[in-house]
Amino acid sequence: MQPRPRTIPEATVARLAVYLRVLATLADGGRSTVSSGELASAAGVNPAGLRKDLSHLGPCGVRGVGYDVDLLRDRLTRVLGVGRSRACVLVGIGNLGSALADYAGFGTRGFEFVGLFDASPARIGQRIGNLQVRGLDELEDVVAATGASIGVITTPAEVAQGICDRLAAAGVGSILNFAPVTLAAPAGVDVRKVDLSVELQVLAFLGQQRVPAEVGESA
Amino acid sequence: MQPRPRTIPEATVARLAVYLRVLATLADGGRSTVSSGELASAAGVNPAGLRKDLSHLGPCGVRGVGYDVDLLRDRLTRVLGVGRSRACVLVGIGNLGSALADYAGFGTRGFEFVGLFDASPARIGQRIGNLQVRGLDELEDVVAATGASIGVITTPAEVAQGICDRLAAAGVGSILNFAPVTLAAPAGVDVRKVDLSVELQVLAFLGQQRVPAEVGESA
DNA sequence: ATGTGTGAATGCATTCACAGCC
DNA sequence: GGCTGTGAATGCATTCACACAT
Missing domain, CATH: 3.40.50.720 (NAD(P)-binding Rossmann-like Domain)
Known part of the structure; x- marks a missing residue:
């Protein structure tokens, strides 16, 4: 019934917080618009994934152009509830x-x-x-x-x-x-x-697990 | 070809580390065996999931009985590489x-x-x-x-x-x-x-998201 | 032409249910 | 009987590919 199901996946919420931080630095740099690709690489995620994440908030970009930095920032701020202390x-x-x-x-x-x-x-x-x-x-x-x-x-x-x-x-x-x-x-x-x-332990394990592959990782 | 594929999922590795900690406290308490159910509830996970996690190390429990605390501890210690400093x-x-x-x-x-x-x-x-x-x-x-x-x-x-x-x-x-x-x-x-x-932001968001459900959460 | 929004498809991870062993 | 080990099934999350708007 409701157009936007109120449940945003937890993994997405975590990334939204990251996007918000990246947007803050972009705004400081004077940027007014960003593309999903740019924002995604700054946040270390896949562009398509970023768009899907943002789609949970409803449409908030302009096709062919990208996202308005300030607008998106406001939207994320409101959704994540960063406004209220x-x-x-x-x-x-x-x-x-x-x-x-x-x-x-x-x-x-x-x-x-x-x-x-x-x-x-x-x-x-x-x-x-x-x-x-x-x-x-x-x-x-x-x-x-x-x-x-x-x-x-x-x-x-x-x-x-x-x-x-x-x-x-x-x-x-x-x-x-x-x-x-x-x-x-x-x-x-x-x-x-x-x-x-x-x-730390996960990090160390992945590290030691990666060592053997270091030899013949060309495949 | 290799009986044990050397790749353990990252999510599993994180939980193995938790199991290891729980096992340490069990050993301190003098316990010699544990069932998956007991270990799982102490670690806050699903029993079947715990067994699947442990299955990545090959069989290490006794059917009908459970897991030997010391044995499992050694196994996890070795796999996670906690031995070497x-x-x-x-x-x-x-x-x-x-x-x-x-x-x-x-x-x-x-x-x-x-x-x-x-x-x-x-x-x-x-x-x-x-x-x-x-x-x-x-x-x-x-x-x-x-x-x-x-x-x-x-x-x-x-x-x-x-x-x-x-x-x-x-x-x-x-x-x-x-x-x-x-x-x-x-x-x-x-x-x-x-x-x-x-x-913190994820936690806060989930909290505010949960509030509406608080009213009719009887289901 | 460019880049968003999104169904479809793929891949992971969790959960279930039961076969097998003690 | 009891509990492990594990295929099958379900549910999530990520990725792909393309329609659509500008």
């Missing part, structure tokens, strides 16, 4: 947590950290960016007060599930987990995992 | 770089940082873990001397491509890129990208 809390202020807390890439994308939490008294009170690290006991209150919808977990593996439970109970609907464990969350709460050592 | 260099010692430099998860997985590099004189000489940050001019020498095969890039976006070029020229075959740009590398060099803000 979304409140995030971050739990576990170790090295990685500290790094994420003042990672510039987040702020410019509409993500705002409204609470940093750690269990260790040594960390509590410490300033990072323009926030002060709070004790874990304040977690629920801050989530409630700020309406934070996103939680980022950078704790040790052992306590991650407990934090996940508390975040979910507090009303956080989306969780990004950096702890090396698989988290279970109630239905309606979306958990996404980033495992840095898995990434 | 692999030398890595890390370029860009900002917050994220520093966090990765002493991230415990790497060392226990066979990855050893043998060089940390930064352009800023303020960073050079600084100790992180048991290494001292070096100037970028030493990059090629260190790669050559250590035979590092893996490079991790945590620099600002503007300089990432240049670093990528230098790493590739120096003989690094695998690059893990955290900078928010799409890197181009010569054939034979494998680049893998982790974009933290893209992860």
Whole structure:
């Protein structure tokens, strides 16, 4: 019934975010239009794939010409919801947590950290960016007060599930987990995992797998 | 001709690494055998999928019983190459770089940082873990001397491509890129990208997409 | 002519269902 | 009986090829 099915494939969403970034640099460079081929090579994808990705937003280019940079940028910004600022809390202020807390890439994308939490008294009170690290006991209150919808977990593996439970109970609907464990969350709460050592391991494996072919790869 | 085609799908490799971690905790708990169902739920995947993943290594379970924890662990360790320690260099010692430099998860997985590099004189000489940050001019020498095969890039976006070029020229075959740009590398060099803000954006999008369904999700 | 938008086709990956072995 | 290993089937995602608009 509805002309545009509201479901955009996850893989596509990830690429849309990349296109948005490339478009930003193009706009800075003063470009007003781009072709799918150009945009695709800058984003490291296939041109046809890029067009298919964009087709999920409905027609947004001009045939024979290409895409208007500013127009497409606005469209992507709106679809991805980069406009509204979304409140995030971050739990576990170790090295990685500290790094994420003042990672510039987040702020410019509409993500705002409204609470940093750690269990260790040594960390509590410490300033990072323009926030002060709070004790874990304040977690629920801050989530409630700020309406934070996103939680980022950078704790040790052992306590991650407990934090996940508390975040979910507090009303956080989306969780990004950096702890090396698989988290279970109630239905309606979306958990996404980033495992840095898995990434490295895949990379290393593909590397060692490629070595044998290095000899006779002419075929 | 060859009984085991040497190509394991990338998605499978990523999960094998997860299984290996789960097996480690099981072994610590004193378990000697596991069923695919149990292992799968601990890893957050489908049991049949897990069995298919493991089938790429040839038969390694006992029908009617399950998998021997230690045996499977050895097998995975060998296939993923966790045995040999692999030398890595890390370029860009900002917050994220520093966090990765002493991230415990790497060392226990066979990855050893043998060089940390930064352009800023303020960073050079600084100790992180048991290494001292070096100037970028030493990059090629260190790669050559250590035979590092893996490079991790945590620099600002503007300089990432240049670093990528230098790493590739120096003989690094695998690059893990955290900078928010799409890197181009010569054939034979494998680049893998982790974009933290893209992860967050996907998470946020899926979250906002899920909200409408929250009303009538009973089906 | 040029480059988008999109059905059709291909290739991957996940899931199912069951045969085979313990 | 129970659980692995795996062909068959389903569902996704990518790629191709071309119609269509400018």
